[in-house]
Amino acid sequence: MTQTDSHDQEITLVLGGTGKTGRRVAERLRAQGRQVRIGSRSAEPPFEWQDRSTWGPVLDGVTSAYVAYSPDAGFPGAAETIQAFAEQAAQAGVRHLVMLTGRGEKEAQRSEEMLRQAGTEWTIVRASFFAQNFSEDFLNDLVRGGVVAFPAGDVAEPFIDAEDIADVAVAALTEEGHTGQTYEITGPRSLTFAEAVAQVAEASGRQVHYQPISIDEFAAAMTEHGAPPEFVNPLCELFTEILDGRNATPTDGVQRALGRAPRDFADYARAAAASGAWDD
Known part of the structure; x- marks a missing residue:
C-alpha cells in the first residue's frame, strides 16, 4: 500500500478553507494526496460557526481538522462556540484538532483551553500578526491608497508569513510528534509598522507611508466603511490588547515545529509584489 493509498479513507476538514491560512x-494537503473537506458558507455541505445544524454534516467521516475560528478566537463567545464544536468533533470520531489562535490574546487562550478539554488529540498554532494582512486583507486598500493609517504607534511586531502558518499546521496534521504542542509562531525579527510599510513600499514601488492613529480614529474609519459595531468594538478591544508591546519579541515556534527558520518580512513583501498583490 502506498502512502497516498493509506490516506484514502481519511478526511481532513479545513475550517476557513477559503481564507488566508x-x-x-x-x-498543501491536496498536494500530498489527502482528502480535504472545506468548511465555509459557500462549500458543500456548507458550514457556519453560528449555525450548529451545519456542524454534523461537515464532521461526518472526518479524522482530523484545522480549526480557524472566524472572526477571531479571541472574540466574545468564541471559547464557548469552539468548546461545543470540539466536543461534537470528538463525539463524531475526529482524532486530532489543530487550532489557529492569535498571540497574546487572553480570550483566545481560553478558547485554546476549551479545545484541549474536548477529548481529541490537539495542537495549538498561536500566531503573531499576519504579514498577509498588508496584501490580502484590510490593510491592502490602505497600501494602495498610499497611507496605512493604523493604531499601532511605534510598537514592533514579528510579522508571521501565512505560508509558515500553513506549513506548521500541515506538519501538525500529517506528522508524528506534534500532538499536545503549543507552537507560538512569529517571523524572525521584529519591525515597527512604519518599517514594515517601508518594506512594502520598496518591494511594490509604490509611494506609501505609515500613519499612526488612535484606536477611536480607527474605529470611526471602520464604521464609516460599513463595518457593524458587533465587529468593530471587539476588534478594537483586541488591537488595544495585542498592540501594547507584549508581542514584540520573536519566538522559536517555527523552528521547533519545522526545523527551519521562519520567512522574513522582506521576502514576503517581494513575493507579494511579484504576485501583483498591490498592482493597480
Whole structure:
C-alpha cells in the first residue's frame, strides 16, 4: 500500500478553507494526496460557526481538522462556540484538532483551553500578526491608497508569513510528534509598522507611508466603511490588547515545529509584489 493509498479513507476538514491560512493548508494537503473537506458558507455541505445544524454534516467521516475560528478566537463567545464544536468533533470520531489562535490574546487562550478539554488529540498554532494582512486583507486598500493609517504607534511586531502558518499546521496534521504542542509562531525579527510599510513600499514601488492613529480614529474609519459595531468594538478591544508591546519579541515556534527558520518580512513583501498583490 502506498502512502497516498493509506490516506484514502481519511478526511481532513479545513475550517476557513477559503481564507488566508485555510486556503494554503488545503492546497498543501491536496498536494500530498489527502482528502480535504472545506468548511465555509459557500462549500458543500456548507458550514457556519453560528449555525450548529451545519456542524454534523461537515464532521461526518472526518479524522482530523484545522480549526480557524472566524472572526477571531479571541472574540466574545468564541471559547464557548469552539468548546461545543470540539466536543461534537470528538463525539463524531475526529482524532486530532489543530487550532489557529492569535498571540497574546487572553480570550483566545481560553478558547485554546476549551479545545484541549474536548477529548481529541490537539495542537495549538498561536500566531503573531499576519504579514498577509498588508496584501490580502484590510490593510491592502490602505497600501494602495498610499497611507496605512493604523493604531499601532511605534510598537514592533514579528510579522508571521501565512505560508509558515500553513506549513506548521500541515506538519501538525500529517506528522508524528506534534500532538499536545503549543507552537507560538512569529517571523524572525521584529519591525515597527512604519518599517514594515517601508518594506512594502520598496518591494511594490509604490509611494506609501505609515500613519499612526488612535484606536477611536480607527474605529470611526471602520464604521464609516460599513463595518457593524458587533465587529468593530471587539476588534478594537483586541488591537488595544495585542498592540501594547507584549508581542514584540520573536519566538522559536517555527523552528521547533519545522526545523527551519521562519520567512522574513522582506521576502514576503517581494513575493507579494511579484504576485501583483498591490498592482493597480
